[in-house]
Amino acid sequence: MKEYGVFDILGPIMIGPSSSHTAGATRLGKIARQIVGENFKKVTFLLHGSFAKTYKGHGTDRALVAGILGMDPSDERIRNSLEIAKEKKIEINFIETDLGYEHPNTVKIIFENKNKENFYIIGSSIGGGSILITNIDGTKVEFNGNLPTLILKYNDKKGSISKIGTILSSNDINIATMKVSREGQIATMVLEADSEIDENVLKEISSIEHVFYTKAVNPIE
Amino acid sequence: MFNNGKELLEICNSENKKIHEVVLEKEKKATGRSIEDIRKLMRENLKTMVESSNYALNKKINSVSGLIGGEANKVKKYSQNNKTLCGDIINTAMARALSTSEVNASMGKIVAAPTAGASGILPSAILTTAEKFNLDEEEIINGLFTAAGIGEIVAKNATVSGAYGGCQAECGVGAAMASAAIVEMLGGSPETCLHASSIAIINILGLVCDPIAGLVEFPCALRNASGVINALTSADLALAGIESLIPFDEVIEAMYKVGKSLPDSLKETALGGLAATPTGECLKNKVL
Numbered sequence A: 001m002k003e004y005g006v007f008d009i010l011g012p013i014m015i016g017p018s019s020s021h022t023a024g025a026t027r028l029g030k031i032a033r034q035i036v037g038e039n040f041k042k043v044t045f046l047l048h049g050s051f052a053k054t055y056k057g058h059g060t061d062r063a064l065v066a067g068i069l070g071m072d073p074s075d076e077r078i079r080n081s082l083e084i085a086k087e088k089k090i091e092i093n094f095i096e097t098d099l100g101y102e103h104p105n106t107v108k109i110i111f112e113n114k115n116k117e118n119f120y121i122i123g124s125s126i127g128g129g130s131i132l133i134t135n136i137d138g139t140k141v142e143f144n145g146n147l148p149t150l151i152l153k154y155n156d157k158k159g160s161i162s163k164i165g166t167i168l169s170s171n172d173i174n175i176a177t178m179k180v181s182r183e184g185q186i187a188t189m190v191l192e193a194d195s196e197i198d199e200n201v202l203k204e205i206s207s208i209e210h211v212f213y214t215k216a217v218n219p220i221e
Numbered sequence B: 001m002f003n004n005g006k007e008l009l010e011i012c013n014s015e016n017k018k019i020h021e022v023v024l025e026k027e028k029k030a031t032g033r034s035i036e037d038i039r040k041l042m043r044e045n046l047k048t049m050v051e052s053s054n055y056a057l058n059k060k061i062n063s064v065s066g067l068i069g070g071e072a073n074k075v076k077k078y079s080q081n082n083k084t085l086c087g088d089i090i091n092t093a094m095a096r097a098l099s100t101s102e103v104n105a106s107m108g109k110i111v112a113a114p115t116a117g118a119s120g121i122l123p124s125a126i127l128t129t130a131e132k133f134n135l136d137e138e139e140i141i142n143g144l145f146t147a148a149g150i151g152e153i154v155a156k157n158a159t160v161s162g163a164y165g166g167c168q169a170e171c172g173v174g175a176a177m178a179s180a181a182i183v184e185m186l187g188g189s190p191e192t193c194l195h196a197s198s199i200a201i202i203n204i205l206g207l208v209c210d211p212i213a214g215l216v217e218f219p220c221a222l223r224n225a226s227g228v229i230n231a232l233t234s235a236d237l238a239l240a241g242i243e244s245l246i247p248f249d250e251v252i253e254a255m256y257k258v259g260k261s262l263p264d265s266l267k268e269t270a271l272g273g274l275a276a277t278p279t280g281e282c283l284k285n286k287v288l
Helices: A019-036 A050-058 A060-068 A078-087 A160-170 A199-206 B005-015 B019-031 B035-055 B071-081 B087-105 B121-133 B137-157 B167-185 B190-204 B220-239 B248-261 B278-287
Strands: A013-015 A042-049 A091-097 A105-112 A118-127 A130-136 A139-143 A149-155 A175-183 A186-193 A211-217 B109-111
Touching (some): A013 B035, A019 A050, A019 A105, A019 A118, A019 A130, A042 A050, A050 A060, A050 A105, A060 A078, A078 A091, A139 A149, A149 A199, A160 A175, A160 A186, A160 A199, B005 B137, B005 B248, B019 B035, B019 B137, B019 B167, B035 B087, B035 B109, B035 B121, B071 B087, B071 B220, B087 B109, B087 B121, B121 B220, B137 B190, B167 B190, B167 B220, B190 B248
Antiparallel strands (some): A013 B109, A042 A105, A105 A118, A118 A130, A130 A139
């Protein structure tokens, strides 16, 4: 049986109307922004399942856009996020679609930068404001953004994991969970830590030979 | 630590403590935070609750879809300008619950209690009680911990999600949490708190979740209004000495089983109940 704390029951403080369709959607957008960065000009949201059917009435559209603009689920500007995106000259599109065997509240967020390069994130809002990121630009992953998360890609060579572990422990960072998968010679690691992973640690890890992609995602409200 | 109502009562009785004290200690142990810090976080919740319960009393706000809006203001005006059957307490409580529900439906800020859909019940219940009995902020915050303890037990042993248990699991549990809070705020014993919670659940056992167009608007706001009245009257019944013949833990188990046996069409899918009526369908086509 899962344990609950008082603020699981009373909370979150959030913008309504729905923890899954509004608060969760904001968190999905915000995590996607942390992964992609801020340098985008156009964002297309492919909405699946209940997200596709009820997004207007639940303000899921405004919540997702608020998230990619960096807002938290309790930000009262969520209501006006579509207008704020317009002011920032970010083109926004919503497309109702079928993403296949996904959770009913799933979105694929496609970011386009000024050079017209695309990068996408897929994630689901799984209830009570909790989320799950399931795909980063073609790489299958699974993390919920509740802990500082490190995403790495590297050419799979012996000893890589131990080098990464050493850097983390020498910086006093404890590993909570770790998942490694491999496609061809490229390994993807999603690692959740008990404390924040700062720029210096990230730099140290990216200097490991064979590591060619590093991203730290900090937990959100 | 407690896993159910029986264990909670045993701790309260053996240590001669109120429910909110036991809940606070459990939270302290689980999180490592100080009592002071936990109370401070709860004070933030209360601040948002006060704002959302009052916001729509004096101004009309519309939900995102336009299905609801202005109800809190109507009840407030009605009770101010008329000699009402139910009187000030009931009408004010309903108006406050509607206010939070309207704030929620218009993308305003609320505290999920236990969910966004049922967020109007607890704030209205504790504020209405505090107003009538001149209780201070610390006493109200104590009530919020009592309520959270009830919610923790239900979440752990059953569900607080409309998609799994129907409206009984959202507005029913919201009312159960609120009624225990009221009883403890008014000096009732831990046993009396659990009787109040049991009565509140018994009153709406089996209530379905059938929102028009799948939106948290209609009938959700109305069920928040009736939910707070359920909380107030259940508290009074328990304080009068009426006991639930079925113990709290068994009531929760019954609610869970009833929820599981409800068809999916009556659990937040908008495929049954009011949502599936001809007018419900028509409204859906209009707003989606």
